[in-house]
Amino acid sequence: MKVWQFSEQAYHPAFEVPGPMRITLPQHHCDPVEAGRLINRYLDEYVLADELGYNIMINEHHAAATCMSTSCMTTLAILARQTRNARLLALGIPIGNRANPVRVAEEIAMADVISNGRLEVGLVKGAAYEVFMSNRQPVRFMDRFWEAHDLIREALTNQGDNFSWDGEFFNYRAVSLWPRPIQQPTPPIWMTASSGSSAAQQAKLGYVCATFLSGAVARSVFAAYRKAYQEAHGAPASEDRLGYLGLVSVAHDRRTAFERAEQMKAYFTTAARLDPQFRNPAGFTSVKDNVRLLKAGPNAIRPRLRDGSPLPSDPTIEQYIDAGLMFVGTPDDVFGQISRFYADVGGFGNLLMMGQAGTLGHTETVENLTLFAQEVAPRLAELSVDAPDIRYEAFA
Numbered sequence: 571m572k573v574w575q576f577s578e579q580a581y582h583p584a585f586e587v588p589g590p591m592r593i594t595l596p597q598h599h600c601d602p603v604e605a606g607r608l609i610n611r612y613l614d615e616y617v618l619a620d621e622l623g624y625n626i627m628i629n630e631h632h633a634a635a636t637c638m639s640t641s642c643m644t645t646l647a648i649l650a651r652q653t654r655n656a657r658l659l660a661l662g663i664p665i666g667n668r669a670n671p672v673r674v675a676e677e678i679a680m681a682d683v684i685s686n687g688r689l690e691v692g693l694v695k696g697a698a699y700e701v702f703m704s705n706r707q708p709v710r711f712m713d714r715f716w717e718a719h720d721l722i723r724e725a726l727t728n729q730g731d732n733f734s735w736d737g738e739f740f741n742y743r744a745v746s747l748w749p750r751p752i753q754q755p756t757p758p759i760w761m762t763a764s765s766g767s768s769a770a771q772q773a774k775l776g777y778v779c780a781t782f783l784s785g786a787v788a789r790s791v792f793a794a795y796r797k798a799y800q801e802a803h804g805a806p807a808s809e810d811r812l813g814y815l816g817l818v819s820v821a822h823d824r825r826t827a828f829e830r831a832e833q834m835k836a837y838f839t840t841a842a843r844l845d846p847q848f849r850n851p852a853g854f855t856s857v858k859d860n861v862r863l864l865k866a867g868p869n870a871i872r873p874r875l876r877d878g879s880p881l882p883s884d885p886t887i888e889q890y891i892d893a894g895l896m897f898v899g900t901p902d903d904v905f906g907q908i909s910r911f912y913a914d915v916g917g918f919g920n921l922l923m924m925g926q927a928g929t930l931g932h933t934e935t936v937e938n939l940t941l942f943a944q945e946v947a948p949r950l951a952e953l954s955v956d957a958p959d960i961r962y963e964a965f966a
Contacts (some may be wrong), residue, residue, distance in 0.1 A: 571919055571920065571921055571953060572810070572919060572920050573625065573921045573947050574625040574627040574659060574920060574922045574923060574924060575616065575626055575627065575925050576626075576922055576925070577615065577616075577925070577926040577927065578629065578631070578637040578700065578924075579608070579639045580605075580636050580638070580698055580841065580927075580928070581600060581605055581635045581638055582608075582864070583601070583838070584599050584600070584635035585635075585836055585840045585929060590638065590845050591635050591636050591842075592634040592674075593633050593702060593842075593844070593848055595633075595635055597661060598828070601747070605853055608638065611932050612644075612926070614932075615936065616653070617652050617653060617713065617924075619656065619925075619939055620652075620653035620654060620655055620758050623655075623943055623947065624658045624659070624660075624943065625657040626646075626649060626653065626658050627659040627661055628642045628645045628646055628649075628658070628659065628830070628912065630642045630643065630660075631647075631697065632704075632780065636837075639679075642661075642663050643666075643677035643681055646658045646660055647681045647684060649685075650684035650688070650838065651759075653688075655688075657688050657689075657690055657914070658681070658689050660681075660689070660692050660761065660804070660841075661760055661780060661848075661922070662680075662694030662696075662760065664694055664695065664696025664697075664700060664704075665722065666695060666706065666712070666714050666715035667696055667700055667701070667704035667706055668704075668709050671722050672745055673834035674722055676747055678691055678722070678751065678757065679726065679747050679749055679778075680749065681829075681937060682752050684813055686752065687751075687752035687753045688749070689751070689757045690758040690760060691760065692760040692761065692762065692780070693759060693760075695762075698848070699848040699849065699851075701851050708742040708854035709852070709855040711853065712739070714739045716829045717737050717739050717740060718739070721737065721740055721889030723756060725897070726750070726756075726757075727754070727755040728745070728750075729750070729754075730832075738903075742878055758778060759779060760778040760780055761778075761780075761781075761887070762779075762781065762782060763779050763781055764782075765791070766790050766791055766795075769791045769792070769798070770795065770798035771795045771798075772795065772801060773794075773795045773797075773798035773799035773811075774798055774802040776799075776802075776803065776893075778810070778811050778812070778920070779791070779795045779812055780793075780812070780814070780815065780920065781815070782815040782897065783816065783873070785894040787874075788915040793913055799811065809918055810920065812918040812920065813920030813922050814911075814915070814922065815922035815924065816837060816896060816922075816923070816924065817831070817834050817895065817897070817923075817924040818898075818924065818942060819897075819899075819938060820897075820898075820900070820903075820938055820941050821899075821937070821938070821941065822900065824898075824899050827899050827904075827954070828898060830934050831890075831932045832925070833928050834927040834929075834930050835887065835890070836927075836929050837927040838885075838890070838908075841928065844909070850920075871962060873895060874893060875889060875892050875893050876892050881893050885903065894914070894915075897911075901946050904942070905950070908921065908946075908950065912926070912955070917954075917955040925942065
C-alpha cells in the first residue's frame with residue numbers, strides 16, 4: 571500500500587469566526603502574514619513527508635478559509651523542486667471551472683518536468699459551491715468538464731504538429747505545450763468517485779479511482795470499479811488503481827491520539843459550515859441523482875456506522891472510527907483499524923492520509939507523521955484481502 575500525506579492547508583484562525591467558512595466569509599479575517607506562515611509550515615510538513623517515505627497529495631479550493639491551496643499546480647511546482655522521492659498528486663484540478671484547459675495542461679507539463687516525472691494528476695468535478703466563484707453555468711457542467719478533459723489529454727499526449735481545437739465550450743487556433751511532460755503518454759490520471767456509476771466510468775478509462783471519507787460506501791464504489799475494469803480491459807484491476815482518504819491520528823498512547831483527533835475533528839464540523847443556498851446549484855447535479863437523493867431522505871448521503879445506522883450529527887471520535895472516517899490510537903490500534911476497513915471494502919492500494927487536519931499544530935503533525943511512518947506504514951505492505959487474520963478489532 572502506498573501512503574500519501576495530505577492536508578487541506580486551512581487558515582485555522584478563522585475557525586473562531588462564527589458563520590460559514592466558504593464564499594461569504596469576509597477576507598478581512600485573513601491576516602496575510604499569518605497565512606504565509608501557515609502555508610510555509612504546511613510546505614515544511616510536506617518536505618518532511620518526502621523524507622519519511624510518503625507520497626504527497628495536494629488539492630485546491632476557492633474562497634474558503636478551510637483550504638488556502640488555491641492552485642494544485644502552484645503548490646506542486648514548489649514541492650517538485652523541494653522534494654526528491656515522493657510521487658506528487660494533484661487531487662484535484664476542477665477543470666470544469668477553469669477558463670483555459672490548455673493552461674492547465676501547460677502547468678501539468680511544467681510540474682512534471684521540474685519533478686523529473688514524479689507528477690500524478692487528478693481531474694475532478696470540484697465542489698458545488700465553487701460554481702458560484704468560477705462564474706460558470708451549473709447546467710451542462712459535466713459536458714464542459716469532459717470537453718476540458720479531452721482537450722487536456724490531447725495537449726499532453728501530442729507529439730506531432732501543433733493542433734487546433736474547435737469545440738462547443740473551448741476554441742484554440744493552435745495548441746502547443748512547451749515543455750511537454752516527461753511521462754508519456756500522460757502522467758498517471760486520477761479521478762474521485764462517490765458512486766458506482768462514476769467509478770465504472772473511470773475504470774473504463776483506466777484511471778485511478780479514489781473515494782473520500784465515504785466509509786462503507788467505498789465497498790460498492792470499489793466493486794463497481796473492479797467489475798467495469800475487468801470488462802473493459804480483460805484483466806483484474808490491481809489494488810494500486812484504488813484509493814481511500816481518511817484522517818489519521820497516531821500516538822504512543824491512546825489519550826494523546828484522541829486529544830489530537832479532537833483537534834482534527836474541526837475538519838468535519840467547523841470547516842463544513844456553508845450557507846445552504848450554495849450546496850446544490852440548479853443543474854449541477856443531474857435530475858436523476860436529485861430525485862434519488864430526495865427519495866432516500868436526509869440521511870442518504872451520511873456515512874454509516876458498521877451496524878448500518880447513519881453517523882450521528884455530532885459524532886464521537888469512536889463513531890468516526892467505526893464509520894471508517896478516522897483511524898485513531900496507538901500504532902497497533904491504527905494498523906488494526908486500517909486493516910479492518912481494508913478488509914471490509916475489499917482492499918485498496920492507496921491510503922490518502924490526512925495526517926494534518928483542522929487545528930492540529932505543527933509539532934503534533936510532525937509527531938503524527940513520524941510515528942506512522944516508523945510503526946504503521948511498513949506493516950501496511952503486508953495487507954491482503956486473503957489473509958485469514960485480516961479483521962482486527964478497533965482496539966487491540
